[in-house]
Amino acid sequence: MGRRRVLHWNAWRFGLCLLAGLCGVARAAASDLYSAQTVVTGQGVDNRLAGFALCLEDVLIKVSGAYQLSGDARLSSLMPRAREFVTGFDYHDQMSGKPKHDEQGTRDRPYDLTVAFDHAKIDATLAQLGVKPWLAPRPPIGVIVTMTFGSRSFVVVSDDRQSDLQRDALLAAAGKRGLDLVLPTTAQAAGVDAAAKGSPAKLMLPSAGPIVLGHLTWNDGELAWVSEWQMEAAGTQHRWQLHGATFDDTFRRALGGAAQILSGNGAP
Structure with missing residues (x-):
């Protein structure tokens, strides 16, 4: 898949702000809108591709704000091609630091899979679906x-x-x-x-x-x-x-x- 990128999540920033006792929070960067995260089992290709598909739907909704795309039948033809939209991905082992107790090693361990998508391809797909990217500053x-x-x-x-x-x-x-x-x-x-x-x-x-x-x-x-x-x-x-x-x-x-x-x- 080429390069992997470590991506940062809004929730992490939200948590820091709340711990600091602040009412305001940092705005989401445009690049964050084009990434998504899901949980997969192991780092095998099949589960990774399934994760790409789930993240693709999430990103289409997140970038546009159009929640009505959730479960839209028109997305069914895009899911098998989700890898074509991906520019990078990264794994985080949810059990990091815990020893492996079985012969399966990392295959059955849960991972957070973070996926980054191509901006232009996402925007073009949204246009085909009849919605636009919501790129204006988003109020808290x-x-x-x-x-x-x-x-x-x-x-x-x-x-x-x-x-x-x-x-x-x-x-x-x-x-x-x-x-x-x-x-x-x-x-x-x-x-x-x-x-x-x-x-x-x-x-x-x-x-x-x-x-x-x-x-x-x-x-x-x-x-x-x-x-x-x-x-x-x-x-x-x-x-x-x-x-x-x-x-x-x-x-x-x-x-x-x-x-x-x-x-x-x-x-x-």
Whole structure:
């Protein structure tokens, strides 16, 4: 495949900003938009090519902001040719530092596969799909999410261990969609009724641009997170609902919807 490049991820930068106690985050560089990451087993060619295909779809969505491309039947003919769009890739062993205990060695170890794609080829493919690259500066997105599980409710914040899993999932979802994220601190969220479906967004995150409000409630009967989302953009209030088996998947879809609105690709 030629050269490999070590690529950096928005989530890493987000984490540093949050640890430093900052409300703002660095903007995603254009080159980051044309890269994606997935998890593969081993470093074999077959799994690598499958990873390329998954990353290609992610990059087409991330560059354009058009989440409606997810699962688009027109992409099926592109997936087997994904390697033609790749300019570099890199592996990171998730079990780095841990000894190998079997004769299979690295074949069954999980790796983060990071893939970089050719800008011109991605842009040309998007044109064929009827969408455009979203290359204008992307404003930092304020995200205020409340979680309700039974009688327990809490706000996802940047500096409290109670919401570590949800915070990390939101950061990963933002990186996947090419968005910069701002989460409230515990102090900013103080006094907010976590069980309520609305919140004084601008008072909590005055430095953010558009603000996404989300409320997730676990439904025992459906074994799913039922969520309601809203965001104002260009004077229009957008509302949408999602059902997801995991909050990770729900966050990815919700932020995909936000990106779709902000990029001018329509409602979620």
